[in-house]
Amino acid sequence: KQEVTQIPAALSVPEGENLVLNCSFTDSAIYNLQWFRQDPGKGLTSLLLIQSSQREQTSGRLNASLDKSSGRSTLYIAASQPGDSATYLCAVSNSGYALNFGKGTSLLVTP
Amino acid sequence: NAGVMQNPRHLVRRRGQEARLRCSPMKGHSHVYWYRQLPEEGLKFMVYLQKENIIDESGMPKERFSAEFPKEGPSILRIQQVVRGDSAAYFCASSPYRDVDTEAFFGQGTRLTVV
Numbered sequence: 001k002q003e004v005t006q007i008p009a010a011l012s013v014p015e016g017e018n019l020v021l022n023c024s025f026t027d028s029a030i031y032n033l034q035w036f037r038q039d040p041g042k043g044l045t046s047l048l049l050i051q052s053s054q055r056e057q058t059s060g061r062l063n064a065s066l067d068k069s070s071g072r073s074t075l076y077i078a079a080s081q082p083g084d085s086a087t088y089l090c091a092v093s094n095s096g097y098a099l100n101f102g103k104g105t106s107l108l109v110t111p
Numbered sequence: 112n113a114g115v116m117q118n119p120r121h122l123v124r125r126r127g128q129e130a131r132l133r134c135s136p137m138k139g140h141s142h143v144y145w146y147r148q149l150p151e152e153g154l155k156f157m158v159y160l161q162k163e164n165i166i167d168e169s170g171m172p173k174e175r176f177s178a179e180f181p182k183e184g185p186s187i188l189r190i191q192q193v194v195r196g197d198s199a200a201y202f203c204a205s206s207p208y209r210d211v212d213t214e215a216f217f218g219q220g221t222r223l224t225v226v
Contacts, residue, residue, distance in 0.1 A: 043217045043218050044154075046214050089153070097167070098159060098170070099154070099156060101146075101154040103153040
């Protein structure tokens with residue numbers, strides 16, 4: 001059974017800092033890995049999708065890496081802003097459609 | 112192109128009542144997925160449906176829960192005889208087809224409170 005763990009559970013940083021969120025998974029036979037953002041009381045916004053054959057994806061100030069063999073992914077956020085405050089979720093797919101989610105990292109960026 | 116629409120956004124039910132949650136996928140999407148997020152827990156996959164077919168319901172509780180995606184109209188997640196433990200946020204996602212390269216788009220969720 002796939003288990004997805006995200007560390008840290010919560011993080012508070014001052015504006016402008018670069019930061020790294022970690023995700024680990026127990027079953028490396030994945031099709032893809034996605035990072036999402038969830039704002040309080042809102043839905044999920046997909047940030048980056050990495051296929052199992054890829055090592056990283058970039059979008060703006062976000063960079064996600066994937067090391068499938070070790071069961072790890074990191075989300076790097078450059079030059080953090082207060083608007084980045086949200087919960088970041090990591091999810092992996094072993095079936096090609098169903099996603100297994102971690103519990104998330106709650107990020108607070110202070111001005 | 113509107114996103115995935117879920118309604119109602121908030122639903123309060125008394126124990127024993129029925130809850131019906133609706134999900135309208137994005138235009139052109141024929142694949143729908145339901146997830147449940149319990150308090151302090153991660154999202155858990157419940158069911159995957161295509162038009163008129165249930166493809167995978169391995170995450171659905173065996174009793175009281177059912178889902179459908181008719182030829183016309185939204186997908187419905189139905190919870191009969193709700194209990195306090197059903198209180199959660201229920202999210203729907205949709206995709207145009209089933210493919211490992213395809214990301215699913217999520218709705219804003221229905222927050223069910225059972226009192």
